[in-house]
Amino acid sequence: MTIDPLAPLLNQKKVLIFTGDIYEDLELWYPKLRLEEAGASTTLAGPRADQEYVGKNGYPCVSDAAIDGLRADDFDALVVPGGFMPDKLRRDPQVLQLVRDFDAAGKPIAAICHGGWIPISAGVYHGIRVTGSPGIKDDLINAGGLYEDASVVVDRHHVTSRRPDDLPDFCRELIRLMLVD
Numbered sequence: 001m002t003i004d005p006l007a008p009l010l011n012q013k014k015v016l017i018f019t020g021d022i023y024e025d026l027e028l029w030y031p032k033l034r035l036e037e038a039g040a041s042t043t044l045a046g047p048r049a050d051q052e053y054v055g056k057n058g059y060p061c062v063s064d065a066a067i068d069g070l071r072a073d074d075f076d077a078l079v080v081p082g083g084f085m086p087d088k089l090r091r092d093p094q095v096l097q098l099v100r101d102f103d104a105a106g107k108p109i110a111a112i113c114h115g116g117w118i119p120i121s122a123g124v125y126h127g128i129r130v131t132g133s134p135g136i137k138d139d140l141i142n143a144g145g146l147y148e149d150a151s152v153v154v155d156r157h158h159v160t161s162r163r164p165d166d167l168p169d170f171c172r173e174l175i176r177l178m179l180v181d
Contacts, residue, residue: 008039017079019046024083025055026164034171056083072101082113090121110159110174129155
């Protein structure tokens with residue numbers, strides 16, 4: 001059987017993407033658009049619904065939902081972009097519980113660059129092979145992660161990458177992981 005590369009393979013899949021002030025523009029928009037191209041629906045969630053957040057490089061986005069009240073049961077995967085946004089969001093107990101719920105359910109959690117700060121604070125990287133921005137390498141190791149310097153690392157339901165240059169590999173592996181769910 002041949003699969004049409006243009007067919008929307010992720011129909012019916014729902015992906016939650018965190019957003020907030022000073023998110024890394026490419027690390028939010030590239031996965032969002034790539035996942036939608038593959039047929040998934042995406043929800044941008046920030047501290048407040050219908051709020052405009054400005055990326056690190058000035059590109060705006062408007063949240064579809066507030067993080068408060070969201071449930072991992074309503075989504076198939078989570079994307080955590082980098083930038084400075086993760087440092088603020090990881091202080092929110094609801095964000096951390098949501099990540100723990102995705103982890104407990106074995107649903108894909110994809111974090112890129114500084115996005116790894118959120119799963120670190122949620123305590124879900126112990127014993128997991130991961131990568132991330134060189135700036136958080138020590139944080140990943142101190143959280144019990146098994147750090148690898150690679151464009152993408154997949155371990156069970158975790159997908160991690162280092163920087164915007166890794167986005168093609170990051171999205172390819174996230175989509176591949178979502179197809180086996």
